Amino acid sequence: MTRLLVLVAPGETELPGLDGLPEDVVVQTVSAEADLREALPHADVLVVTDFRTGLLERCWPAEPKLKWVHATSAGVDALLFPALAESAIAITNAKGIFDRGIAEYVLGAVLLFAKDSLGNLALQRQHRWQHRDTEMISQRRALIVGAGSIGGEVACLLKAVGMQVTGIARRAREDIRFDAVLGNDCLYECLGVADYVVITAPLTEDTQGLFDQRAFAAMKAGARLINVGRGPIVKTDALLAALQSGHLAGAALDVFEQEPLPEGHPLWDQANVMISAHMAGDFIGWQTALGEQFVANFQGWQQGQALFNQVKK
Numbered sequence: 001m002t003r004l005l006v007l008v009a010p011g012e013t014e015l016p017g018l019d020g021l022p023e024d025v026v027v028q029t030v031s032a033e034a035d036l037r038e039a040l041p042h043a044d045v046l047v048v049t050d051f052r053t054g055l056l057e058r059c060w061p062a063e064p065k066l067k068w069v070h071a072t073s074a075g076v077d078a079l080l081f082p083a084l085a086e087s088a089i090a091i092t093n094a095k096g097i098f099d100r101g102i103a104e105y106v107l108g109a110v111l112l113f114a115k116d117s118l119g120n121l122a123l124q125r126q127h128r129w130q131h132r133d134t135e136m137i138s139q140r141r142a143l144i145v146g147a148g149s150i151g152g153e154v155a156c157l158l159k160a161v162g163m164q165v166t167g168i169a170r171r172a173r174e175d176i177r178f179d180a181v182l183g184n185d186c187l188y189e190c191l192g193v194a195d196y197v198v199i200t201a202p203l204t205e206d207t208q209g210l211f212d213q214r215a216f217a218a219m220k221a222g223a224r225l226i227n228v229g230r231g232p233i234v235k236t237d238a239l240l241a242a243l244q245s246g247h248l249a250g251a252a253l254d255v256f257e258q259e260p261l262p263e264g265h266p267l268w269d270q271a272n273v274m275i276s277a278h279m280a281g282d283f284i285g286w287q288t289a290l291g292e293q294f295v296a297n298f299q300g301w302q303q304g305q306a307l308f309n310q311v312k313k
Contacts, residue, residue: 001024001025001026002022002024002025002026002044002045002302003025003026003028003042003043003044003045004021004025004026004027004028004043004044004045004046004047005028005029005030005036005039005040005043005045005046005047006027006028006029006030006046006047006049007030007031007036007046007047007048007049007050007055007056008029008030008031008049008050009031009049009050009052010031010032011031012031012049012050014029015029015047015049015072015287015290015291015294016287016288016291017287017288017289017290017291017292017293017294017295018291018294018295019295020292020295020296020299021295021298022299022302025298028043031050033055033058033059036055036056036059037058037059040059040060040061040064040066041061041063041064041065042065043064043065043066044065044066044067044068045066045067045068045069045070045298046066046068046069046070047069047070047072047294048069048070048071048072048079049072049290051071051073051078051079053078053079053081056079056081056084057081057083057084060081060083060084064087064089066089067089067090068089068090068091068092068301068307069084069089069090069091069092070091070092070093070294070297071091071092071093071094071311072094072290072294073093073094073098074093074094074095074097074098074149074150074202074281075093075202075203075229075230076091076093076202076311077202077203077204077230079091080313085313090307090310091310091311091313092297092307092308092309092310092311093309093311094290094293094309095149095309096149096293096309097281097286097289097290097293098150098280098281098282098286099149099150099152099153099281100153101280101281101282101283101286102150102153102154102200102228102280102281103150103153103154103156103157104157105228105254105276105280105281106154106157106158106198106226106228106252106280107154107157107158107161109224109226109252109274110137110142110158110163110196110224110226111137112252112274113135113196113224113249113250113252114134114135114136114137114140115134115135116132116134116135118250118271118272118274119132122271137161137162137163138161138162138163139162139163139164140163140164140195140196141163141164141165141166141193141194141195141196142155142158142163142164142165142166142194142195142196142197142198143166143167143168143190143191143194143196143197143198144158144165144166144167144168144178144198144200145168145187145197145198145199145200145201145210145229146167146168146169146199146200146201146202146207146229147167147168147169147175147178147181147200148169148200148201148202150200150228150281151167151198151200151201152167152175152177152178153177154198154200155167155175155177155178156177159177159178159179163196164179165177165178165179166178166179166180166181166182166190166194167180167181167182168181168182168183168184168186168187168190169181169182169183169184170183170184171183172186184206187215188214188215188218191215191218191219191220191223192218192219192220193220194219194220194223195220195222195223195224196223196224196226197219197223197224197225197226198226198227198228199211199225199226199227199228199229199233199234200228200229201229201230201233202229202230203229203230203232203233207229207230207233208232208233209232209233209235210233210234211225211227211233211234211235211238211239212235212238213235213238213241213242215238216238216239216241216242216247216248217242217247219242219247219248221247222248222249223248223249224248224249224250224251224252225239225248225250225251225252225253226251226252226253227251227252227253227254227255228254228255228280228281229255230255231255231256231257231258231259232257234253234257235257236256236257236258236267239251240266240267240270243270243272243273244270248272249272250272250273250274251270251272251273251274252273252274252276253267253273253274253275253276254276254277254278254279254280255278256278259278260277261275297309
């Protein structure tokens with residue numbers, strides 16, 4: 001018998017898509033701290049849909065019997081508290097589930113800015129008929145900071161509409177999805193020529209606060225920023241200053257340093273900013289897809305196969 005514990009946020013329903021689990025798997029879903037504290041020491045596998053790191057870390061047992069922790073997200077930074085990160089427990093993520101949805105979001109944001117859809121909506125609300133010329137995106141330069149699974153899918157869509165796409169990764173490499181993938185040391189040089197800068201990187205010690213005043217000053221005047229990675233990669237105050245000065249022409253932001261974005265934050269009222277609620281990759285049916293992906297991984301693991309999407313801590 002395998003005990004599977006699923007940690008969900010308060011008010012969330014049980015994770016769908018788990019119907020294919022073997023009959024000898026006992027599934028328990030918890031959200032309250034007391035329930036998590038009681039169940040966690042006895043669980044063999046933990047699936048996390050609620051990334052309140054403080055809760056899981058507070059309830060972490062001295063001698064967990066867990067063999068595997070699965071995150072229903074691409075990023076796992078919220079799970080890497082010391083006790084788990086330094087343990088031998090395997091961590092997997094939901095790599096692949098959200099790639100296409102996020103890529104479509106990015107393409108939509110590029111078109112939003114190029115065709116001045118924000119301007120159209122503002123004029124519509126004012127009942128004003130005002131003709132303008134808009135931009136073409138063919139041959140425009142996109143820089144994708146984070147040339148992994150999600151970044152590669154974004155590159156495929158942007159290249160399909162004729163954009164020139166460069167990726168930034170830890171090391172330069174060949175990747176047919178991009179025109180070029182360069183190392184981190186080329187970031188500031190690339191920022192100076194990109195029309196669109198797309199952040200798809202995970203949150204790490206190297207990326208936290210990466211987009212600060214220096215980075216925004218290095219960006220091409222009139223460029224746009226699209227952040228679908230992690231909020232703390234961008235220094236919000238520095239971004240706001242770059243937008244308000246006119247150095248940046250716009251930003252599409254799905255993630256923020258503080259979530260939810262506070263009601264009174266000035267970003268809400270920036271005419272050249274599109275805000276979404278950390279939902280860029282969430283398509284209709286994504287919860288079921290997450291459950292089914294976990295089941296497929298579990299079935300292989302139970303048969304002695306290596307876990308897929310295992311994270312290098």
